[in-house]
Amino acid sequence: MKTIYRALLGACALSALSTAAFAETTITVATVNNGDMIRMQGLMADFNQKHPDIKVQWVTLEENVLRQRVTQDIATKGGQFDVMTIGTYEVPIWAKRGWLADLNDLPASYDANDILPAIRNGLTTEGKLYAAPFYGESSMVMYRTDLMKAAGLDMPAAPTWDFIKQAAEKMTDKSKEQYGICLRGKAGWGENMAFLTAMSNSYGARWFDEKWKPQFDGAAWKQTLTDYLDLMNKYGPPGASANGFNENLALFQSGKCGMWIDATVAASFVTNPKDSKVADKVGFALAPDKGLGKRGNWLWAWNLGIPAGTKKVEAAKTFVEWATSKEYLALVASKEGWANVPPGTRTSLYENPEYAKVPFAKMTLDSINAADPTHPTVDPVPYVGVQFVAIPEFQGLGTAVGQQFSAALAGQITAEKALENAQALTVREMTKAGYIK
Amino acid sequence: MARQVKTRNKVIVTIAAWAVGIAIFFPILWTVITSFKSEADAIADPPVFLFFNWTLENYVTVQERSDYFNHFMNSVVISVGSTLIGLLIAVPAAWAMAFVPGKRTKDLLMWMLSTKMLPPVGVLVPLYLIFRDIGLLDTRIGLVIVLTLINLPIIIWMLYTYFREIPGEILEAARMDGATLKAEILYVLTPMAVPGIASTLLLNIILAWNEAFWTLNLTAANAAPLTAFIASYSSPEGLFYAKLSAASTMAIAPILIMGWFSQKQLVRGLTFGAVK
Numbered sequence: 001m002k003t004i005y006r007a008l009l010g011a012c013a014l015s016a017l018s019t020a021a022f023a024e025t026t027i028t029v030a031t032v033n034n035g036d037m038i039r040m041q042g043l044m045a046d047f048n049q050k051h052p053d054i055k056v057q058w059v060t061l062e063e064n065v066l067r068q069r070v071t072q073d074i075a076t077k078g079g080q081f082d083v084m085t086i087g088t089y090e091v092p093i094w095a096k097r098g099w100l101a102d103l104n105d106l107p108a109s110y111d112a113n114d115i116l117p118a119i120r121n122g123l124t125t126e127g128k129l130y131a132a133p134f135y136g137e138s139s140m141v142m143y144r145t146d147l148m149k150a151a152g153l154d155m156p157a158a159p160t161w162d163f164i165k166q167a168a169e170k171m172t173d174k175s176k177e178q179y180g181i182c183l184r185g186k187a188g189w190g191e192n193m194a195f196l197t198a199m200s201n202s203y204g205a206r207w208f209d210e211k212w213k214p215q216f217d218g219a220a221w222k223q224t225l226t227d228y229l230d231l232m233n234k235y236g237p238p239g240a241s242a243n244g245f246n247e248n249l250a251l252f253q254s255g256k257c258g259m260w261i262d263a264t265v266a267a268s269f270v271t272n273p274k275d276s277k278v279a280d281k282v283g284f285a286l287a288p289d290k291g292l293g294k295r296g297n298w299l300w301a302w303n304l305g306i307p308a309g310t311k312k313v314e315a316a317k318t319f320v321e322w323a324t325s326k327e328y329l330a331l332v333a334s335k336e337g338w339a340n341v342p343p344g345t346r347t348s349l350y351e352n353p354e355y356a357k358v359p360f361a362k363m364t365l366d367s368i369n370a371a372d373p374t375h376p377t378v379d380p381v382p383y384v385g386v387q388f389v390a391i392p393e394f395q396g397l398g399t400a401v402g403q404q405f406s407a408a409l410a411g412q413i414t415a416e417k418a419l420e421n422a423q424a425l426t427v428r429e430m431t432k433a434g435y436i437k
Numbered sequence: 438m439a440r441q442v443k444t445r446n447k448v449i450v451t452i453a454a455w456a457v458g459i460a461i462f463f464p465i466l467w468t469v470i471t472s473f474k475s476e477a478d479a480i481a482d483p484p485v486f487l488f489f490n491w492t493l494e495n496y497v498t499v500q501e502r503s504d505y506f507n508h509f510m511n512s513v514v515i516s517v518g519s520t521l522i523g524l525l526i527a528v529p530a531a532w533a534m535a536f537v538p539g540k541r542t543k544d545l546l547m548w549m550l551s552t553k554m555l556p557p558v559g560v561l562v563p564l565y566l567i568f569r570d571i572g573l574l575d576t577r578i579g580l581v582i583v584l585t586l587i588n589l590p591i592i593i594w595m596l597y598t599y600f601r602e603i604p605g606e607i608l609e610a611a612r613m614d615g616a617t618l619k620a621e622i623l624y625v626l627t628p629m630a631v632p633g634i635a636s637t638l639l640l641n642i643i644l645a646w647n648e649a650f651w652t653l654n655l656t657a658a659n660a661a662p663l664t665a666f667i668a669s670y671s672s673p674e675g676l677f678y679a680k681l682s683a684a685s686t687m688a689i690a691p692i693l694i695m696g697w698f699s700q701k702q703l704v705r706g707l708t709f710g711a712v713k
Contacts (some may be wrong), residue, residue: 032672033677060669061653080574250480256482
């Protein structure tokens with residue numbers, strides 16, 4: 001009888017142990033729909049094999065919907081997501097509010113020091129890393145080598161705005177629907193204002209002075225906007241005030257743009273012969289400058305962050321560690337080739353001789369290194385961020401100012417009026433928010 | 438001569454009707470056609486209409502990337518569930534308002550309609566917090582409750598309009614013959630109002646199927662219906678129109694097919710009482 005009891009007890013213990021061993025933790029990852037993220041979803045077999053006790057559920061959303069959903073969830077402690085894909089804009093703001101779990105306890109093998117310094121600085125608050133970069137990007141000039149040659153010009157590796165204007169003029173032939181330059185015109189803080197804020201940095205402009213006083217009434221912003229409108233009105237495509245990344249991508253791929261200044265991630269699209277008619281005729285250069293020591297390029301990264309309130313923080317960290325590790329980059333390279341590896345996150349990637357063969361690798365790294373989110377402008381500023389100002393009010397402000405500049409591009413108001421309106425609305429909102437006493 | 442004018446008018450009216458019909462249907466047709474294009478063809482300028490390399494690649498990609506069946510089942514449960522519960526509440530409510538109106542019935546109807554005038558985002562955060570606290574976030578039952586409440590005013594209004602067309606004398610006669618309230622509603626009123634109830638049911642299934650604000654905001658991975666499935670194919674960086682069109686076509690196909698088969702009931706119900 002005793003033996004039977006023992007056997008039963010043993011069986012129960014074994015069963016309990018095996019249940020514990022196979023207890024599955026399910027984590028929900030909110031992510032944006034872009035090529036690198038979708039590729040990761042296709043490579044989950046590797047993660048599942050290494051971590052059979054963690055099940056990953058994906059919620060893929062359009063960028064604006066994602067931003068609204070994750071902000072709403074983390075602010076209300078809704079607990080819907082265990083890992084969130086967030087931008088470099090959100091990380092410092094959320095970290096200061098205590099909304100994110102820090103990642104300082106990731107193991108030494110993760111090698112956090114290998115993350116590119118420009119990117120790491122943007123994700124670090126008070127010495128703690130609050131998100132891990134999945135891919136990083138800057139902006140650069142993409143141009144048609146054949147049209148540049150036909151124009152009798154040579155694109156320098158680091159052009160000036162004056163050269164860009166000269167090249168745009170020579171490459172434009174509107175009768176053939178060939179436009180010298182394509183730039184963002186669609187209103188939005190992440191649309192035209194990403195480009196114009198970065199451009200204004202190179203012109204010596206800034207959003208605010210050290211006392212948070214808006215600067216749209218200064219000469220530098222006037223010069224920035226006037227030159228932008230001049231370029232677009234004379235050498236840009238029609239209807240440019242509605243063009244964002246995808247519209248310009250379509251124009252460039254169909255051979256209608258001589259130059260396009262936009263995200264470095266576009267390089268892999270425009271050089272892909274499957275979708276691009278000009279795949280073998282594309283050159284790259286750094287974003288232009290005005291000789292003031294700052295270039296007109298931005299810095300952005302999509303990062304994986306963990307909400308401070310999640311009950312599955314260990315499983316979430318395990319996933320983040322896997323998705324942003326050196327090993328993951330090697331996995332993508334082995335399955336899909338080096339050109340498809342998420343760019344702009346790790347120094348070791350750019351030291352890899354195989355990756356150095358990718359045509360846009362060096363220019364992407366140089367562009368990222370040319371951006372400094374902690375000192376983005378010629379004159380000092382009280383904020384962090386190259387193409388944005390890392391304060392909660394910026395989403396609304398950036399879009400409102402972007403609408404003014406987009407209206408100027410559409411010819412509805414003058415540049416002077418757009419700047420006057422931008423100054424007035426920014427002063428009003430900053431006063432209301434308590435920045436201006 | 439009079440006959441000639443009549444024929445000419447007929448032709449003009451027919452052409453106009455076809456033009457309006459095609460204009461209304463064109464966006465759907467264009468979406469379906471785009472779903473068979475490559476991403477490069479989808480953004481071609483000038484646009485290509487029929488002469489391109491037709492491909493099923495986008496449907497294959499969508500099938501590989503998403504769990505369509507799960508989203509589809511969520512849509513079915515949420516739209517059918519919310520409509521049926523709505524009807525259960527609305528039929529007796531509309532009966533009371535149509536046949537036993539009180540002094541404030543009209544005010545009550547207007548008040549119910551006024552709830553539709555509030556922008557949904559105005560109550561998003563309070564509702565999100567309530568759902569968080571009672572554990573209804575990302576659940577089918579949570580969405581069924583929300584969509585029932587959202588569509589209830591429309592269901593009651595539609596049924597009220599249909600019931601008003603039914604002569605009260607018939608119900609009175611039933612009562613005189615000894616019919617109970619339940620029997621009166623179930624065996625006398627409902628059979629006479631079947632076209633109206635059917636069209637209300639179909640219209641509300643369509644409304645619930647297409648509802649995108651609450652279904653996107655209150656779900657994550659488990660209860661996300663086809664609206665979330667479509668939203669996952671829009672991309673900030675990279676061409677996506679062809680894949681998005683394929684996802685949209687797959688999402689609207691069931692409701693289009695249902696609408697096609699039930700168009701007779703829909704039209705009959707919607708025009709019920711239109712001509713006196």
